[in-house]
Amino acid sequence: MRIRLATLDDVEKISEIAEICKPYVTPMSVLYYLIYSISNIFVVEDKNVVAYLIAIKNPFTNSVLLHQMGVLPKYRKRGLASALLQHASLKFKGLKMSFLVWKFNRCALKLYRKRGYKIINPNAWFGDMIEMAV
Numbered sequence: 001m002r003i004r005l006a007t008l009d010d011v012e013k014i015s016e017i018a019e020i021c022k023p024y025v026t027p028m029s030v031l032y033y034l035i036y037s038i039s040n041i042f043v044v045e046d047k048n049v050v051a052y053l054i055a056i057k058n059p060f061t062n063s064v065l066l067h068q069m070g071v072l073p074k075y076r077k078r079g080l081a082s083a084l085l086q087h088a089s090l091k092f093k094g095l096k097m098s099f100l101v102w103k104f105n106r107c108a109l110k111l112y113r114k115r116g117y118k119i120i121n122p123n124a125w126f127g128d129m130i131e132m133a134v
Contacts, residue, residue, distance in 0.1 A: 001080070003087045006034055006041035006052065013049040014041065014070075021070035030054075033067070042087055050075045053084040055092065064092045066099035069108075085115050089134070098133035100124050 006014060011030050018025035033039040033054050044051040051071040057064050066088060071080050089097060098120065101108045112132050121131035 001044055001046045001050070003042055003044050003083060006043045006049075008034065010034075010041075010043055010049050010052075014043065014052045017049070017052060017070040017072055018068070020073065022068060025068065039067075040088075040091065042084055042091075044071075044075075044080050044084065046075070051080045051084060053081075053088060055088050055097075057092065057095070061096075063096040063098065064088070066097060081111055082115060085112075096133060098131060100129040100131050102129055 008031075011027055011034060014030045015025070015027040018030060030041075033056070034041055036056075038057045038059060040055045040057070042053045042055070043049045051069070053069040054067040055064050056067050066085070069081060069084060099112075099117075101112065109130070115134075117132040117134050119130055120133045124131040
Protein backbone atom coordinates (compact mmCIF):
# COMPACT_ATOMS: atom_id res chain seq x y z
CA MET A 1 0.00 0.00 0.00
CA ARG A 2 1.18 3.50 -0.71
CA ILE A 3 0.15 7.04 0.14
CA ARG A 4 -0.04 9.63 -2.61
CA LEU A 5 -1.83 12.84 -3.55
CA ALA A 6 -5.28 12.31 -4.99
CA THR A 7 -6.07 13.02 -8.63
CA LEU A 8 -9.31 13.74 -10.44
CA ASP A 9 -9.53 10.02 -11.20
CA ASP A 10 -9.91 9.36 -7.45
CA VAL A 11 -12.98 11.56 -6.86
CA GLU A 12 -15.52 8.76 -7.28
CA LYS A 13 -13.73 6.34 -4.95
CA ILE A 14 -13.08 9.01 -2.30
CA SER A 15 -16.77 9.94 -2.51
CA GLU A 16 -17.76 6.29 -1.99
CA ILE A 17 -15.57 6.05 1.12
CA ALA A 18 -16.87 9.40 2.35
CA GLU A 19 -20.47 8.28 1.89
CA ILE A 20 -19.82 5.29 4.15
CA CYS A 21 -17.89 7.26 6.77
CA LYS A 22 -19.48 10.69 6.52
CA PRO A 23 -22.86 10.63 4.75
CA TYR A 24 -22.98 14.43 4.39
CA VAL A 25 -19.99 14.48 2.00
CA THR A 26 -20.85 14.71 -1.69
CA PRO A 27 -18.76 14.07 -4.82
CA MET A 28 -18.94 17.81 -5.55
CA SER A 29 -17.41 18.65 -2.17
CA VAL A 30 -14.58 16.16 -2.78
CA LEU A 31 -14.02 17.69 -6.22
CA TYR A 32 -14.01 21.17 -4.68
CA TYR A 33 -11.30 20.21 -2.17
CA LEU A 34 -9.28 18.50 -4.87
CA ILE A 35 -9.15 21.58 -7.10
CA TYR A 36 -8.98 24.12 -4.25
CA SER A 37 -5.37 25.31 -4.35
CA ILE A 38 -4.69 25.21 -0.59
CA SER A 39 -6.15 21.73 -0.08
CA ASN A 40 -4.31 18.45 -0.23
CA ILE A 41 -6.10 15.13 -0.42
CA PHE A 42 -3.90 12.20 0.47
CA VAL A 43 -5.07 8.70 -0.40
CA VAL A 44 -3.97 5.21 0.56
CA GLU A 45 -3.96 2.94 -2.43
CA ASP A 46 -4.15 -0.87 -2.42
CA LYS A 47 -4.96 -1.37 -6.11
CA ASN A 48 -7.88 1.00 -5.40
CA VAL A 49 -8.19 3.93 -3.03
CA VAL A 50 -9.07 2.55 0.43
CA ALA A 51 -8.58 5.62 2.64
CA TYR A 52 -8.23 9.39 2.36
CA LEU A 53 -7.38 12.51 4.34
CA ILE A 54 -8.29 16.06 3.33
CA ALA A 55 -5.90 18.69 4.71
CA ILE A 56 -6.45 22.43 4.20
CA LYS A 57 -3.56 24.84 4.65
CA ASN A 58 -4.44 28.28 5.98
CA PRO A 59 -1.90 30.69 4.47
CA PHE A 60 -2.91 33.46 6.90
CA THR A 61 -2.22 31.52 10.11
CA ASN A 62 0.41 29.16 8.70
CA SER A 63 -1.58 26.23 10.03
CA VAL A 64 -3.30 23.14 8.63
CA LEU A 65 -6.84 21.94 9.29
CA LEU A 66 -7.19 18.19 8.93
CA HIS A 67 -10.67 18.46 7.51
CA GLN A 68 -11.82 14.89 7.14
CA MET A 69 -10.55 11.35 6.96
CA GLY A 70 -12.17 8.07 5.98
CA VAL A 71 -11.06 4.44 5.80
CA LEU A 72 -13.08 1.64 4.21
CA PRO A 73 -14.43 -0.64 6.97
CA LYS A 74 -12.55 -3.75 5.79
CA TYR A 75 -9.25 -1.78 5.94
CA ARG A 76 -9.70 -0.43 9.46
CA LYS A 77 -7.45 -1.47 12.35
CA ARG A 78 -4.46 -1.74 9.98
CA GLY A 79 -2.80 1.57 10.83
CA LEU A 80 -3.92 3.41 7.69
CA ALA A 81 -5.37 6.40 9.56
CA SER A 82 -2.16 6.68 11.59
CA ALA A 83 -0.11 6.45 8.38
CA LEU A 84 -2.17 9.26 6.82
CA LEU A 85 -1.69 11.45 9.91
CA GLN A 86 2.05 10.74 9.85
CA HIS A 87 2.22 11.55 6.15
CA ALA A 88 0.44 14.87 6.71
CA SER A 89 2.71 15.75 9.61
CA LEU A 90 5.76 15.20 7.40
CA LYS A 91 4.24 17.17 4.52
CA PHE A 92 3.34 20.09 6.80
CA LYS A 93 6.32 19.87 9.15
CA GLY A 94 6.59 22.92 11.37
CA LEU A 95 2.96 23.98 10.92
CA LYS A 96 0.29 23.70 13.61
CA MET A 97 -2.11 20.93 12.67
CA SER A 98 -5.60 20.76 14.13
CA PHE A 99 -9.00 19.30 13.39
CA LEU A 100 -12.54 19.10 14.65
CA VAL A 101 -13.99 15.74 15.64
CA TRP A 102 -17.56 14.87 16.60
CA LYS A 103 -17.85 14.21 20.32
CA PHE A 104 -19.57 10.87 19.68
CA ASN A 105 -16.74 9.59 17.45
CA ARG A 106 -14.91 7.64 20.14
CA CYS A 107 -12.76 5.66 17.69
CA ALA A 108 -11.40 8.86 16.17
CA LEU A 109 -10.81 10.45 19.57
CA LYS A 110 -8.87 7.37 20.70
CA LEU A 111 -6.75 7.41 17.54
CA TYR A 112 -5.94 11.11 17.79
CA ARG A 113 -5.00 10.89 21.46
CA LYS A 114 -2.76 7.93 20.69
CA ARG A 115 -1.05 10.01 17.98
CA GLY A 116 -0.33 12.81 20.47
CA TYR A 117 -3.17 15.21 19.74
CA LYS A 118 -4.55 17.20 22.67
CA ILE A 119 -7.94 18.83 23.19
CA ILE A 120 -7.64 22.59 22.76
CA ASN A 121 -11.37 23.39 22.65
CA PRO A 122 -13.79 20.85 24.19
CA ASN A 123 -16.89 22.72 22.95
CA ALA A 124 -16.15 23.68 19.36
CA TRP A 125 -18.78 24.20 16.69
CA PHE A 126 -21.83 24.87 18.88
CA GLY A 127 -20.66 22.32 21.45
CA ASP A 128 -21.03 19.30 19.16
CA MET A 129 -17.36 18.88 18.32
CA ILE A 130 -13.96 18.85 20.00
CA GLU A 131 -11.00 20.74 18.51
CA MET A 132 -7.70 18.91 18.85
CA ALA A 133 -4.17 19.87 17.87
CA VAL A 134 -0.67 18.52 18.08
